[in-house]
Amino acid sequence: MRANHWSSYYGVTSFGESHGVAMGVVLEDVKPGIDFPIKTIQAALEERRPGTGKFSTTRNEPDKLEIISGVLEGKTTGMPICLLIYNKDAKSCDYSHLADLFRPAHADFSWYKKFKIFDHRGGGRASGRETISRVAAGAAVEAILGNVTIQAYPIQIGKFHANHFDFPPNKLLWPDSNSLSELEKYLEQISASDNSIGGVVEMKITNVPAGLGDPVFEKLDGNLAKAIVSLGAVKGIEFGLGFELANLDGKTANDEINLQGWESNNCGGILGGVSTGTEIIIRFVVKPTPSINLEQSTITKDNQSTNFSSGGRHDTIIIPRLIPAAKAMVKLVLADAISHQRLINSEDLELTDYREAFDKIDEDILLALHRRQQLSDLIGKLKKSLKIQIEDKKRESILLKQLQQKARLLKLDESLVTKIWQLIIKESKKQQ
Numbered sequence: 049m050r051a052n053h054w055s056s057y058y059g060v061t062s063f064g065e066s067h068g069v070a071m072g073v074v075l076e077d078v079k080p081g082i083d084f085p086i087k088t089i090q091a092a093l094e095e096r097r098p099g100t101g102k103f104s105t106t107r108n109e110p111d112k113l114e115i116i117s118g119v120l121e122g123k124t125t126g127m128p129i130c131l132l133i134y135n136k137d138a139k140s141c142d143y144s145h146l147a148d149l150f151r152p153a154h155a156d157f158s159w160y161k162k163f164k165i166f167d168h169r170g171g172g173r174a175s176g177r178e179t180i181s182r183v184a185a186g187a188a189v190e191a192i193l194g195n196v197t198i199q200a201y202p203i204q205i206g207k208f209h210a211n212h213f214d215f216p217p218n219k220l221l222w223p224d225s226n227s228l229s230e231l232e233k234y235l236e237q238i239s240a241s242d243n244s245i246g247g248v249v250e251m252k253i254t255n256v257p258a259g260l261g262d263p264v265f266e267k268l269d270g271n272l273a274k275a276i277v278s279l280g281a282v283k284g285i286e287f288g289l290g291f292e293l294a295n296l297d298g299k300t301a302n303d304e305i306n307l308q309g310w311e312s313n314n315c316g317g318i319l320g321g322v323s324t325g326t327e328i329i330i331r332f333v334v335k336p337t338p339s340i341n342l343e344q345s346t347i348t349k350d351n352q353s354t355n356f357s358s359g360g361r362h363d364t365i366i367i368p369r370l371i372p373a374a375k376a377m378v379k380l381v382l383a384d385a386i387s388h389q390r391l392i393n394s395e396d397l398e399l400t401d402y403r404e405a406f407d408k409i410d411e412d413i414l415l416a417l418h419r420r421q422q423l424s425d426l427i428g429k430l431k432k433s434l435k436i437q438i439e440d441k442k443r444e445s446i447l448l449k450q451l452q453q454k455a456r457l458l459k460l461d462e463s464l465v466t467k468i469w470q471l472i473i474k475e476s477k478k479q480q
Contacts, residue, residue: 323385
C-alpha cells in the first residue's frame with residue numbers, strides 16, 4: 049500500500065521525518081511548460097511555519113523551499129518535481145529519554161505494534177512537521193481552483209467559543225475580537241502550567257462549481273473527510289449542520305429549492321457525494337497537543353510501568369499551524385475533482401490532458417497487477433501448506449467466461465480481454 053502517496057489525478061508523494069535531514073514532496077503528472085508557483089508555495093510554508101506565535105513551539109525552522117528537479121528556468125519540464133525543505137533546528141537530544149517508552153496519545157505504541165520500530169525523535173512522520181509537505185503540494189495546485197476561496201478559523205479553543213465574527217488580525221486566527229484578549233490570557237495559563245489545549249475549526253469553501261464528486265466511493269465529502277482526518281491531530285469531522293441534524297425532523301433538515309436557488313444549506317454544500325454549488329461548510333475537532341511537560345504514566349517497550357515528562361519544544365495549541373495544512377488538503381481534493389470533471393466534460397482539453405489521463409490509467413493498471421501478483425503468491429503458499437493442488441482449471445474456466453461476458457457488456461474486444469487474462473494467469477503460475 050502506497051500510504052505516503054496521494055493517489056489522485058495528480059501524483060503527490062510525501063517523505064521525510066521531523067528530525068531527519070529534510071522534509072519533502074514529489075509532484076507528478078504536472079503539465080510541462082507552465083510557470084511553477086514557487087512564490088505561492090513559499091508563502092504557504094511561511095503561513096504554517098513554527099516559531100511565529102507565542103503559543104507555538106519555539107523550534108524555529110526557516111522552511112526555505114528548494115527545487116531539486118522538474119523545473120527549468122521557472123517552467124515545469126513534465127518530469128517529477130521534487131521539493132525539499134531542510135530541517136535546520138531539530139534537537140534530537142531532547143527526546144533521548146523517550147527512546148524506550150510509549151508516550152500517551154502519540155503514535156509510538158500503535159506504530160511500534162505495526163512496524164516493530166518507531167521514531168522517538170519528535171515522532172518521525174507522526175509529527176506535525178509532516179504537514180509541511182502537504183502545504184507545499186496544496187499550494188502547487190492552487191491555480192487549478194480558479195476563484196474558489198477557502199476560509200478557515202477556530203470556532204472553539206478549550207472553553208472559549210466564538211460568538212462574534214469580525215476576524216481581527218491575530219496569530220491564533222481567532223475570529224471574535226470580543227473574546228480575543230481573554231482567550232490569550234487563558235492560553236498563557238495553559239502554557240505556564242506546561243499543558244496544552246484543543247478546539248474546533250470551521251472551514252467555508254465558496255465558489256465551488258456544482259457537479260464535483262463521483263458516487264459512490266469517490267464522493268466529494270468522503271474524499272474531503274479522508275483528507276482532513278488524515279491530519280494527525282484531527283479526531284472528528286462534520287459537514288453542514290453535521291451532528292445537529294440528529295435533533296431535526298426531515299422537513300426542517302431538508303434544503304428546499306425555489307426558482308432562485310437553495311433556501312438553506314443544512315447539507316453543507318454536498319448532496320449524494322456531489323457538490324451543489326452552494327458553500328461547502330466543514331467543522332473538525334483538533335485534540336490537544338499530546339506532547340506536554342507534565343508527568344504522565346506509561347509503559348516501556350519491555351512492558352514495564354514508568355513515569356515521564358515529554359520535555360522538548362511543543363505547541364500549547366496546534367490549531368493555527370494545522371489550519372494551513374487543512375486548507376492544503378482541501379485544495380488537493382478540489383483540484384483532483386475539478387480536473388476529473390474537466391476530463392468528463394471535455395472542457396478546454398489539450399493533447400497533454402488526454403495523455404496525462406492515459407498515464408494515470410496505465411499506472412493504476414500496473415498497481416492492480418502488482419496487488420494481484422501479491423495475492424496470487426499468498427494463495428499459492430496457502431495451497432501448498434494445505435496440500436491443495438495449485439492449478440484449478442474449472443475455476444479458471446468460470447472466471448474467463450465471466451470476464452468475456454463483462455467484455456461484451458463494456459463493448460470491449462473479447463479476444464483481447466481473453467489474451468490479457470491468459471497472460472496474467474500464465475505469469476501468476478510462474479511465481480507459484
